[in-house]
Amino acid sequence: xxxxxxxxxxxxxxxxxxxxxxxxxxxxxxxxxxxxxxxxxxxxxxxxxxxxxxxxxxxxxxxxxxxxxxxxxxxxxxxxxxxxxxxxxxxxxxxxxxxxxxxxxxxxxxxxxxxxxxxxxxxxxxxxxxxxxxxxxxxxxxxxxxxxxxxxxxxxxxxxxxxxxxxxxxxxxxxxxxxxxxxxxxxxxxxxxxxxxxxxxxxxxxxxxxxxxxxxxxxxxxxxxxxxxxxxxxxxxxxxxxxxxxxxxxxxxxxxxxxxxxxxxxxxxxxxxxxxxxxxxxxxxxxxxxxxxxxxxxxxxxxxxxxxxxxxxxxxxxxxxxxxxxxxxxxxxxxxxxxxxxxxxxxxxxxxxxxxxxxxxxxxxxxxxxxxxxxxxxxxxxxxxxxxxxxxxxxxxxxxxxxxxxxxxxxxxxxxxxxxxxxxxxxxxxxxxxxxxxxxxxxxxxxxxxxxxxxxxxxxxxxxxxxxxxxxxxxxxxxxxxxxxxxxxxxxxxxxxxxxxxxxxxxxxxxxxxxxxxxxxxxxxxxxxxxxxxxxxxxxxxxxxxxxxxxxxxxxxxxxxxxxxxxxxxxxxxxxxxxxxxxxxxxxxxxxxxxxxxxxxxxxxxxxxxxxxxxxxxxxxxxxxxxxxxxxxxxxxxxxxxxxxxxxxxxxxxxxxxxxxxxxxxxxxxxxxxxxxxxxxxxxxxxxxxxxxxxxxxxxxxxxxxxxxxxxxxxxxxxxxxxxxxxxxxxxxxxxxxxxxxxxxxxxxxxxxxxxxxxxxxxxxxxxxxxxxxxxxxxxxxxxxxxxxxxxxxxxxxxxxxx
Numbered sequence: 001x002x003x004x005x006x007x008x009x010x011x012x013x014x015x016x017x018x019x020x021x022x023x024x025x026x027x028x029x030x031x032x033x034x035x036x037x038x039x040x041x042x043x044x045x046x047x048x049x050x051x052x053x054x055x056x057x058x059x060x061x062x063x064x065x066x067x068x069x070x071x072x073x074x075x076x077x078x079x080x081x082x083x084x085x086x087x088x089x090x091x092x093x094x095x096x097x098x099x100x101x102x103x104x105x106x107x108x109x110x111x112x113x114x115x116x117x118x119x120x121x122x123x124x125x126x127x128x129x130x131x132x133x134x135x136x137x138x139x140x141x142x143x144x145x146x147x148x149x150x151x152x153x154x155x156x157x158x159x160x161x162x163x164x165x166x167x168x169x170x171x172x173x174x175x176x177x178x179x180x181x182x183x184x185x186x187x188x189x190x191x192x193x194x195x196x197x198x199x200x201x202x203x204x205x206x207x208x209x210x211x212x213x214x215x216x217x218x219x220x221x222x223x224x225x226x227x228x229x230x231x232x233x234x235x236x237x238x239x240x241x242x243x244x245x246x247x248x249x250x251x252x253x254x255x256x257x258x259x260x261x262x263x264x265x266x267x268x269x270x271x272x273x274x275x276x277x278x279x280x281x282x283x284x285x286x287x288x289x290x291x292x293x294x295x296x297x298x299x300x301x302x303x304x305x306x307x308x309x310x311x312x313x314x315x316x317x318x319x320x321x322x323x324x325x326x327x328x329x330x331x332x333x334x335x336x337x338x339x340x341x342x343x344x345x346x347x348x349x350x351x352x353x354x355x356x357x358x359x360x361x362x363x364x365x366x367x368x369x370x371x372x373x374x375x376x377x378x379x380x381x382x383x384x385x386x387x388x389x390x391x392x393x394x395x396x397x398x399x400x401x402x403x404x405x406x407x408x409x410x411x412x413x414x415x416x417x418x419x420x421x422x423x424x425x426x427x428x429x430x431x432x433x434x435x436x437x438x439x440x441x442x443x444x445x446x447x448x449x450x451x452x453x454x455x456x457x458x459x460x461x462x463x464x465x466x467x468x469x470x471x472x473x474x475x476x477x478x479x480x481x482x483x484x485x486x487x488x489x490x491x492x493x494x495x496x497x498x499x500x501x502x503x504x505x506x507x508x509x510x511x512x513x514x515x516x517x518x519x520x521x522x523x524x525x526x527x528x529x530x531x532x533x534x535x536x537x538x539x540x541x542x543x544x545x546x547x548x549x550x551x552x553x554x555x556x557x558x559x560x561x562x563x564x565x566x567x568x569x570x571x572x573x574x575x576x577x578x579x580x581x582x583x584x585x586x587x588x589x590x591x592x593x594x595x596x597x598x599x600x601x602x603x604x605x606x607x608x609x610x611x612x613x614x615x616x617x618x619x620x621x622x623x624x625x626x627x628x629x630x631x632x633x634x635x636x637x638x639x640x641x642x643x644x645x646x647x648x649x650x651x652x653x654x655x656x657x658x659x660x661x662x663x664x665x666x667x668x669x670x671x672x673x674x675x676x677x678x679x680x681x682x683x684x685x686x687x688x689x690x691x692x693x694x695x696x697x698x699x700x701x702x703x704x705x706x707x708x709x710x711x712x713x714x715x716x717x718x719x720x721x722x723x724x725x726x727x728x729x730x731x732x733x734x735x736x737x738x739x740x741x742x743x744x745x746x747x748x749x750x751x752x753x754x755x756x757x758x759x760x761x762x763x764x765x766x767x768x769x770x771x772x773x774x775x776x777x778x779x780x781x782x783x784x785x786x787x788x789x790x791x792x793x794x795x796x797x798x799x800x801x802x803x
Contacts, residue, residue, distance in 0.1 A: 038510050042506045045506060054495050058128060061243040061490055065254065065484040069098055069232045071477075101257065103222060106379075107257065110256045111252045118208055123204055129205060135194060139191060140188055140189075140206055142186055143185040146182070151209040155203065156188070156205075157204075158203075158204070161190055163175065166179065176189055218249065221239045238484075239491060243488040244486050254480055267350070268350055268374075269470060271350045273468065276352075280460050280461070283456055294443070294447065320426050321426075323422055324426070325451065334411050337352075341405050351370060353367065362407045369401065533732040534736035534749070539572065540564065541754045542594075542598065542601075543560060543755070550596070550601075551629060552604075553565050553604040569605045575717045582717075584697065585708065585715035586698050587701060587702045588722070588723075589722075589734065590731075591622060595701070596619070596623075599698035604657045613659055614662065614688060615660070617663060617665040619700045620668055621700055623665045625662055626652070626662065629654055631662060634649070634650075635650060638669050638675060640680065643680065650664070652664065685714050699711050702744070715745050716745065717748065718745055718748070719748065724752070726753065
């Protein structure tokens with residue numbers, strides 16, 4: 001057993017322990033266990049903050065609905081539907097355009113106006129205010145607003161069902177009585193059907209905003225998205241603290257969108273019917289003139305029936321005539337369209353389409369022209385005609401109108417060329433019928449002209465009827481798939497995420513603070529740091545003493561610290577061996593590490609064994625031994641060295657401890673270091689060795705002066721004091737150098753002022769607070785420090801965990 005204990009103080013053995021020292025979970029846990037209460041308290045505090053945030057945050061609900069956009073062009077599918085498709089401007093729907101329309105300010109302003117969202121009322125609570133919707137206890141009637149582009153608000157405090165206070169005024173106002181505020185005139189009417197007991201307080205906040213501001217607020221909370229490219233279903237969602245309001249906003253939005261589509265279709269149908277009516281009136285006059293000419297010709301020329309011969313030739317010409325008639329009709333339609341385009345009255349009207357002219361370029365331009373006209377009309381509802389956007393649209397309309405006119409000219413030219421070709425073929429046939437009477441040919445021309453006008457008239461009548469029927473039965477191309485339901489889903493606050501976030505914050509902040517403290521800490525905190533930074537052996541540890549006395553050890557003392565000094569005395573045997581005379585030098589890195597305290601109690605614990613012990617006060621610059629023992633100063637070491645005192649004059653007996661003496665330092669000389677090199681010091685040490693069994697040399701700190709190194713020639717071993725939480729870590733490098741270079745004899749470390757915290761530990765089997773010995777301090781084997789006792793259990797608990 002002694003050999004095993006002695007191995008603990010062999011440098012090679014300690015080095016092997018340091019090299020084999022890996023991460024030990026138990027060491028890590030015990031080191032940081034003292035911070036656990038702070039981490040727990042921080043987590044609890046942040047959980048309380050999370051609860052407050054969840055409790056007092058405004059709850060935001062998401063209300064959703066879905067809208068089907070029907071593509072009527074694809075639904076028809078047949079070639080015969082081309083007239084309806086182009087005439088009524090029903091093209092394939094662009095879902096991106098429809099999504100922008102739903103989010104447009106024009107549409108949202110109509111929604112806000114329909115729901116009356118310009119005026120908002122909030123119920124004022126203790127922490128936050130709540131939006132009221134449909135359950136406002138009073139109605140605000142606005143008589144006059146000075147500036148409708150500026151928002152305003154005011155506070156209302158209801159006194160009773162008949163009176164209220166305005167903006168903290170002490171003068172009550174009667175409900176229904178007109179009042180003025182900032183140049184605006186209002187009247188507040190009390191709704192007695194709604195009880196004020198339903199609200200947290202009688203205080204309310206009224207806010208009025210202009211339509212554009214309300215539309216922007218709605219747009220920020222509205223989301224319109226398309227699930228996939230295979231469907232034409234749009235999903236709409238609205239987030240607001242009042243789910244009923246969100247439901248009404250979505251329902252009204254879909255209704256406004258439907259009405260816009262119907263309005264656009266009706267506008268196109270109206271312009272088309274007006275155009276057809278104008279052409280019918282012109283055709284009626286032309287048809288009457290042709291009929292009159294034919295009647296006059298037949299009366300004047302006595303022509304009532306065609307010859308049988310003409311019937312044969314007519315059969316040959318029938319196919320050519322049919323094609324010629326179709327070309328003539330289309331040519332007339334082109335002429336009308338040219339006339340319509342050039343007419344300044346129609347500058348901002350839509351152009352009728354698909355009146356029998358099947359030219360793709362023309363149809364595309366007319367459709368683009370009509371779309372720009374509709375967009376201009378829609379923007380004129382919310383802006384002035386001189387707006388740059390309107391001017392830009394008019395410029396685009398003028399450009400498209402010019403392109404339509406040019407295309408119509410090209411179509412006309414193409415029809416004329418085709419007509420000339422038909423005429424050439426007809427001339428060849430007419431050469432065969434030149435023998436027919438001229439009267440018959442003239443009558444045929446008149447009848448052909450009459451037929452053209454009749455067919456064109458019938459065509460327009462048919463289109464007018466179809467347009468009227470279509471206009472009367474106009475329906476929207478959208479359908480609500482899923483209505484907005486309340487209460488909707490709660491999206492904020494997200495209770496789970498908030499609690500998790502605050503819990504993580506409550507854990508990470510103290511952990512981060514602890515990590516920063518560990519990084520910034522530059523003083524020795526535990527035994528593990530010492531063992532990691534130096535190979536010098538550790539002789540033992542001395543706990544923190546709350547007693548103000550310098551002398552702790554006595555014959556009858558059973559305190560924990562006294563027992564620690566007895567353990568150090570036992571361990572010291574394996575350093576000094578079995579020498580009869582022991583000279584022990586005590587030093588440290590700098591002042592304040594407890595060197596004199598250790599020297600005093602080491603002397604006492606050695607004297608208790610029956611050995612005659614003396615403490616020599618070699619810390620000449622800053623002596624503390626005599627004052628600590630409350631002894632009267634007399635001649636000392638410096639007096640002996642300069643030859644002014646004898647050895648017998650130096651000794652001071654410590655009354656409380658048998659066999660314990662002190663040799664004071666004497667007066668402080670101007671040259672302490674040189675004085676300690678005097679030969680008289682050697683004589684003094686020889687004299688002391690003859691009279692005492694144990695000599696304790698309390699020297700000056702080796703980190704400040706060289707006294708300890710000079711006195712090391714007399715010592716058998718050196719107790720180097722390291723104070724927990726006081727000695728700098730960089731001092732351990734100096735200690736390690738002193739140990740390796742053997743500048744101090746038998747250097748071993750003594751850890752002083754060790755506090756009973758979870759952060760301190762020693763190596764396995766040691767006597768440190770973590771090593772197991774401290775946890776026996778309250779076992780009844782030792783006397784408890786009276787100053788550490790407290791009649792308050794919670795105070796003791798607090799000191800233990802939060803010290």
